[in-house]
Amino acid sequence: MGKVSLEGIEFHAYHGVFSEETKLGNRFTVDIHVQTDFRKAMLDDDLRSTVDYAKLYKIAKAHMLEPVRLLEHLSHLMIQDILKEYPSLKSVTVTIKKHNPALGGVVNFSVVTVTYPEDYV
Numbered sequence: 463m464g465k466v467s468l469e470g471i472e473f474h475a476y477h478g479v480f481s482e483e484t485k486l487g488n489r490f491t492v493d494i495h496v497q498t499d500f501r502k503a504m505l506d507d508d509l510r511s512t513v514d515y516a517k518l519y520k521i522a523k524a525h526m527l528e529p530v531r532l533l534e535h536l537s538h539l540m541i542q543d544i545l546k547e548y549p550s551l552k553s554v555t556v557t558i559k560k561h562n563p564a565l566g567g568v569v570n571f572s573v574v575t576v577t578y579p580e581d582y583v
Contacts, residue, residue: 463552466513467495473526477536482564484529489561491571492522496544497552517547533558537576545578554578 471492476484496513503511521543530536537556544554555578559571 463497464500465495465497466500466515466518467493468515468518468522469493471519471522473523475526476529477526477531477533477560478529478564479531480564488563490526491559491561492526492540493555493557494518494522494540494544495553495555496548497554498548498550499552513548513551518544521547533560533572533574534576537574541576541578551578553580 471494473490473492474487475490476487477490478484478488496518498513500512503509522540525536525540525543530539537558540556541554544556545551555575557573557575559573561571563569563572565572
């Protein structure tokens with residue numbers, strides 16, 4: 463069992479509850495971690511035997527282009543599509559950080575982390 467991750471994927475997107483967020487957008491950082499059995503890939507050096515980083519990025523990017531209100535929902539949508547692409551994954555964790563959220567004070571990030579299967583019980 464091993465972990466495949468993409469960390470620090472950055473996007474400008476329009477997710478949020480407040481009208482300023484949906485008009486001006488904001489900077490977001492996405493981290494994706496998946497637990498998978500990649501023993502075959504270790505031996506045969508074949509991308510088809512593991513999780514393709516490019517596919518994970520493509521899934522994240524597609525969802526970042528479609529505005530939603532809540533980061534919890536956005537994380538859930540990403541996990542659903544990752545599991546469609548790789549149904550045998552043991553776990554998937556998506557963390558989304560919204561940079562400098564408009565909360566009336568200095569806040570570096572608002573952060574949501576959703577993990578499958580733990581948060582899906």
